[in-house]
Amino acid sequence: MDKMEIVEKHKLLSEKIADADMVLVGVGEEFNEDFSDIGRFPHLMSALEEVDIDQMLEWTVPFLEHRFLIEHNDGRLVEAYRNLYEMVRNKNYFVITTCIDENIKKAAFDTERLVEPCGNHEMLQCSDKCCDELYPSGEFSDLVKQAILDGVGLDSLEIPKCPVCGKPLAYNNILCEQNYVEEGYQRQWKKYTKWLQLTLNKKICILELGVELNLPNIIRWPFEKVAFYNQKASFFRINASSYQMTEELSDKGISIGMNAVDYLREYQHL
Numbered sequence: 103m104d105k106m107e108i109v110e111k112h113k114l115l116s117e118k119i120a121d122a123d124m125v126l127v128g129v130g131e132e133f134n135e136d137f138s139d140i141g142r143f144p145h146l147m148s149a150l151e152e153v154d155i156d157q158m159l160e161w162t163v164p165f166l167e168h169r170f171l172i173e174h175n176d177g178r179l180v181e182a183y184r185n186l187y188e189m190v191r192n193k194n195y196f197v198i199t200t201c202i203d204e205n206i207k208k209a210a211f212d213t214e215r216l217v218e219p220c221g222n223h224e225m226l227q228c229s230d231k232c233c234d235e236l237y238p239s240g241e242f243s244d245l246v247k248q249a250i251l252d253g254v255g256l257d258s259l260e261i262p263k264c265p266v267c268g269k270p271l272a273y274n275n276i277l278c279e280q281n282y283v284e285e286g287y288q289r290q291w292k293k294y295t296k297w298l299q300l301t302l303n304k305k306i307c308i309l310e311l312g313v314e315l316n317l318p319n320i321i322r323w324p325f326e327k328v329a330f331y332n333q334k335a336s337f338f339r340i341n342a343s344s345y346q347m348t349e350e351l352s353d354k355g356i357s358i359g360m361n362a363v364d365y366l367r368e369y370q371h372l
C-alpha cells in the first residue's frame with residue numbers, strides 16, 4: 103500500500119479516535135510472540151540445549167517459554183503496544199486479544215479493560231480437564247528460574263501435577279485444545295459484553311489490528327456486526343494479508359494493508 107495513502111488513513115484514524123466516545127480494539131495473530139529474541143537470553147538458550155540432548159525434558163519447553171515472556175520486556179511487540187496505548191489512553195477503551203503471551207500487559211493498559219479469551223500464562227489447569235480448577239503459575243515459574251540460575255539442571259525439576267487426578271498441569275490457554283478450561287477469562291468476558299452493550303448509539307471507533315482468519319468468531323465477525331449495527335461507528339481494519347472490507351461496511355470501513363505491528367511502530371499518535 104502506498105505510503106501517502108497510509109499517512110492519510112492514519113490521520114483519519116487519529117481524528118476518529120479523538121472524536122469517539124468509546125474505542126474498541128481487537129488484537130490478533132500478527133501480534134503472536136514468535137520467540138525470535140530468545141537468543142538474547144543465554145541462560146534460556148542453554149536450558150533449551152539441555153532439552154535438545156534429553157528428550158525426557160521436552161515438557162519443560164512451555165515453562166521455559168514462559169520464563170522468556172516474563173524476562174523479555176522490550177522488542178517490537180512491546181514497542182507497538184506502547185504506541186497503541188498512547189493512542190487510546192485517554193479514551194473509554196476495551197481491548198480483546200487472541201494472543202496468549204501477555205505482551206500487551208508490558209504497556210500501561212488497564213487490565214480491567216482487557217479480555218484474553220484464548221487464555222494466557224497466568225494460571226495452570228489440569229491437562230486432562232478432570233475439573234475446572236485453576237492454579238497460579240508463578241510459584242512453579244520461580245522454581246524453573248531458580249533451577250536455571252543455580253545450574254542444577256532441568257532434570258532437578260518435576261512436572262507440576264494436578265492435585266485431583268495426578269495428570270500434568272498445563273498453562274490455561276487454547277494450547278490445551280479441547281481440554282481448555284474457559285473459566286479463566288469469564289470475569290473479564292462479562293465486563294466486555296456489558297461494555298459492548300453500552301456502545302449502542304455511541305460514537306465508537308473500532309480498531310482491528312493484525313487479525314487474520316483463524317478465529318473469526320472472536321474478533322472479526324463480532325466487530326463487523328458492531329460496526330454494521332452502529333450508525334456512528336468507524337471501523338479500521340489493519341493487517342498485511344486479510345485487510346479487505348466486507349461490502350456492507352464499505353461506507354464506514356477503512357482498510358490498511360500493512361502488518362499492524364509495523365504500522366503501530368511507524369505511525370505514531372498524531
Ligand SMILES: [Zn+2]
Pocket residue numbers: 228229230231232233264265266267268269
Ligand atoms: Zn486433573
